[in-house]
Amino acid sequence: MKTAFFASDAIAVPALEALLKKTELKCVVSNPDRPKGRGGKLSPNDVSAWAIKNGVPLLRPQNSPSCETVEALKDLGVEIVFVMAYGKILRREVLNFAPRGIYNLHGSVLPKYRGASPVETSIALGEKFGGVSLMKISEKMDCGDVCKTARVEIAPRDTAASLREKIAGCAANLMQESLEALYEGRAAFTPQDDSKALYCRKIFKCDMRLDFSKSAAELERRVRAFGGAFLTRENGETVKIGEASAEGEAENSKFGKLVSADSGGVKISCAKGVLKITKLQAPCAKMLEAGAFLNGYKLDGGEVFKSFMLPEIVSKTPFTKTFYEKLKTI
Secondary structure, eight states, rough: OOEEEEEGGGGGGGHOOOOOOOOSSEEEEOOEEEEEETTEEEEOHHHHHHHHHHTOOOOOOOOSSSSHHHHHHHHHOOOEEEEESSSSSHHHHHTTTTOOEEEEEEBTTTTEESSSHHHHHHHHHSSSEEEEEEEEEOOOTTSOOOEEEEEOOTTTTHHHHHHHHHHHHHHHHHHHHHHHHHTTTTOOOBBOGGOOOOOOOOGGGGGBBTTSSSSSHHHHHHHHHOOOOEEOOSOOEEEEEEEEEEEOOTOOOTTEEEEEETTTTTHHHHHHBBEEEEEEEESSEEEEHHHHHHHSSOOOOBOOOOOOOOOOEEEESSOOOOHHHHHHHH
16 A cells, blocks of 8 residues: 655654555655744654655645656655644645545544644633545535544643644544555545534634633633743733633723732633633743742733733634734734
């Protein structure tokens, strides 16, 4: 079984490792090296680094893979292709070349959530379960027929990072269970119910701002989903939140008001409940526990932090280029 894998994110590594053991992995296709760190040194992503370490041929086209990539895969004798978190649109010539098919491991139980950020969105919107769908790839975003799905529980303190680890392992298992049936053309597929579909979008820095007119529980989920959030003071200075939890009601407090700040945490009033922040990071400093943070950073009693309108992260239709351009300016 001669296979190839398109991926650019660490979530795909367990599936890659399974494919390397179970098949003749002829090639990995990933994104080009990107600048990283303060020095901006070009560095491979986690998938490219894995391929280099394991001696697997690696293709890194600058743009969406086209005829040149297809010819390279044909020369390698690739028969069946898997995709997970690749991050680029696949053109028709790529979708149609593999004699045994091209299949996607999508990080949700389709048709919810199609799009770019199913893991983060599942946490932010309070879902009890995430999952993986093994599907045919179609020209429309995540609309292909589904072969198998698997669910994983979202624990109350799961972050995007911890949920991605669960989904990564689940995806590898799902692929291994289906390999032979897909290769032999006997796997059964079920069309998605488009009426139940929701689309999630790319996540931007503006999504890490908070609106204290929302509940503390909603804001706490966003902190876990997006890898943190930002407090914005009246003078415009920002403090990064690394960890937070939701607590009971704040009595007669304005939304965004600092209720208390001590070694137990920084508490801020919300429309419902209090957001208790236990890890914070001042500008140009390290992330610290609340007590250590407050030893070197002053928060004024009764201070009111700014609230920001939160742009929608899901839609019944795919998000447009115009919508994304607006988000980049916020």
